[in-house]
Amino acid sequence: MEIYKLPVAGLGVDTVILANGEFPSHIVPLTILNNNNYLVCCDGAINSLIKTGLKPDAIVGDCDSLTEENARLFANIVHCIPEQETNDQTKAVNFCVEQGRTQITILGATGEREDHTIANVSLLCEYLPYADVQIISNYGIFTAIDKTATFQSCEGQQVSLFSIDRCTVTTHNLKYPVVRRVFTNWWQASLNEAAGDEFTIETDGRMLVYRAFLNEK
Template sequence: MKKYSLPDISKASDTVVLANGEFPSHPIALSILENCKFLVCCDGAINSLTGTDKQPDAIVGDCDSLSAENRELFADIIHSIPEQETNDLTKAVTFCIQQGRREITILGATGKREDHTIANISLLCEYMKGCDVQMITDFGVFNAIDSNSMFESVPAQQVSLFCVDPCIVTSHNLLYPIKDRIFTNWWQATLNESMSNEFAIRTNGRLIVYRAF
């Protein structure tokens, strides 16, 4: 059974993808951004990053959001992918996987437009096929799973599940127990709570687990 750790400021990430949503402000997200070994920016995100001391290793996207100044400044690390079948976040994650990077943390993928936020969160179920990926926001962490999994937690931590498939779900160590339930809408398994330092989810389909900071 795979176990998912709980992010904290002492843990570094090998690879970070910075999306063009709200720039991170939570100490955990900022620490991960500052200490990552390899940073890929979706093209619009570089406009926010240039206000910091952090330098990207690559900029990936269709490049429609790059300023003229940044096009010139970062010309040697820009990877332009003009196709419109995928969004810039997917282009950036795919780039990382093609570089052999399998441990990826996504930052800045929520906020601003709600349709982008929903789409980016749901895409975790696509990305998990090729890498170990987590999405960290200013409020918590999202992980996508498709098999039985254990999650590091703290007592009373808020937990929500979002079922992408109509799968059978059972929980252990959650305040509101789930026993062989099939959920048919995203809201139905939200707003639960951890009762211990870890909890388990058993599933035969895809779902997204959220743990609040």
């Protein structure tokens, strides 16, 4: 059974994708942005990253948001993928997988436009067959699962579940128990709460699990 740890300040990770949404400001995503082995920017995100003094290992996307100056400055690491069947986040994920990097943390995928947020988060379920990808925002962590999994948590931590498939769901160690429920809309399993230092979700389909940070700073 998969066990998902709770990201904490000081955590380092292998591969990070920085998307062009709300820039990291919470201490957890900020630490990860500054402590990783390989950093990929979706093309528009370099415009924000460059202000921090950090440099990416690769810039990936359709390059529609890349300024002429940055295109020239980073020409040797720009990987332009013009097709429009996937968004820049997925282009970046696929690029990382092609490099053999399948443990991926995405930052900056939420905020700004709501339609981009919904699309980026839902795409986690598309990556399940070939990569282990999580989105960490300034407010919490999104994880996709398609089978039973346990999540590290803190008592009182806010937890929301979103069924992508029509699946049967049972929870263990959440404040409001769920027993063999089939949810038909995203709101129905939102706004739950961890009852201890871990909880388990049993599912036979794809789901998104959200754990909010206890401290939003």
